[in-house]
Amino acid sequence: MPLVTTGELVEGARAGAPGPVAVAAFNVITLEHAEAIAQGAEAAGRPAVLQISQNAVRFHGGRLGPVAAATAAVARASSARLALHLDHVDDVDLLRAAHPEGFGSVMFDASKLPYGDNVKATAAAVRWGHERGIWVEAELGRVGGKAGEPPLDAHAPGVRTDPAEAAAYVAETGVDALAVAVGSTHAMTERTAALDHALIARLREAVPVPLVLHGSSGVPDEELRRAVAAGMAKINVGTALNTAYTAAVRAFLTAHTAVDPRAYLASARDAMADTVARFLRVVS
Numbered sequence: 001m002p003l004v005t006t007g008e009l010v011e012g013a014r015a016g017a018p019g020p021v022a023v024a025a026f027n028v029i030t031l032e033h034a035e036a037i038a039q040g041a042e043a044a045g046r047p048a049v050l051q052i053s054q055n056a057v058r059f060h061g062g063r064l065g066p067v068a069a070a071t072a073a074v075a076r077a078s079s080a081r082l083a084l085h086l087d088h089v090d091d092v093d094l095l096r097a098a099h100p101e102g103f104g105s106v107m108f109d110a111s112k113l114p115y116g117d118n119v120k121a122t123a124a125a126v127r128w129g130h131e132r133g134i135w136v137e138a139e140l141g142r143v144g145g146k147a148g149e150p151p152l153d154a155h156a157p158g159v160r161t162d163p164a165e166a167a168a169y170v171a172e173t174g175v176d177a178l179a180v181a182v183g184s185t186h187a188m189t190e191r192t193a194a195l196d197h198a199l200i201a202r203l204r205e206a207v208p209v210p211l212v213l214h215g216s217s218g219v220p221d222e223e224l225r226r227a228v229a230a231g232m233a234k235i236n237v238g239t240a241l242n243t244a245y246t247a248a249v250r251a252f253l254t255a256h257t258a259v260d261p262r263a264y265l266a267s268a269r270d271a272m273a274d275t276v277a278r279f280l281r282v283v284s
């Protein structure tokens with residue numbers, strides 16, 4: 001099926017469903033991740049976003065082209081509705097490569113910059129994206145308390161997005177979606193995060209664009225359901241796939257003396273596909 005865009009999926013999910021649903025986005029590192037996301041989406045009968053982060057591009061020697069082309073080809077060969085998203089980009093050269101590689105959306109991450117610089121850089125990224133039909137997500141990190149102090153990562157434990165500041169940031173930058181800090185933390189391997197549901201509701205009231213939850217691997221199913229019901233529109237999942245992948249490979253190699261990677265990568269891919277399907281059934 002031809003690629004769809006993240007914007008279409010997010011708007012479609014909000015418009016077409018009887019109850020609140022979100023779009024789940026999963027991180028691609030290897031070809032098996034992409035295949036597993038497609039397989040999981042087909043099994044669950046839900047659309048999904050395949051997202052490639054700047055860190056994943058670094059892992060592939062700084063070359064976006066090969067991993068993007070392979071991921072897009074897997075998505076086009078699937079019967080599921082799948083979108084291609086470039087995630088957590090702060091390198092402007094990489095941002096500009098998104099268009100020729102066929103990405104329909106990017107997350108431009110200037111959250112480590114002081115507020116004024118974040119707004120300026122993000123507004124420029126949004127202008128660039130909108131001239132090319134690209135949906136732009138951004139993240140608002142918390143501004144440090146003192147002049148010259150670096151802002152905190154929005155997903156550091158304890159950090160929260162202020163609704164009034166978030167509304168001003170969206171107005172000043174023109175972003176299409178906003179990642180907010182409401183209690184999740186990147187790279188959790190246990191699902192123990194507790195979200196601030198009252199804050200999600202206040203953000204939903206204050207911010208006129210879809211809200212994005214990052215670090216969703218560490219969020220329990222019921223917390224995810226409540227977050228979606230309160231208005232979270234895009235749910236980003238990465239580490240949970242890697243946890244499933246690594247556990248499957250470890251179990252296989254503990255039990256077998258295989259040297260052909262296809263044997264253990266097949267079990268890793270199936271484990272990731274199960275994880276994808278499970279998250280999709282929870283949030284959409």
Ligand code: G3H
Nearest residue numbers: 187214215217236238239
């Ligand atoms: O942007 C990607 C997500 O925030 C993934 O976070 O690896 O903690 O699930 P996670």
Ligand code: ZN
Nearest residue numbers: 186214215236
């Ligand atoms: Zn993230």
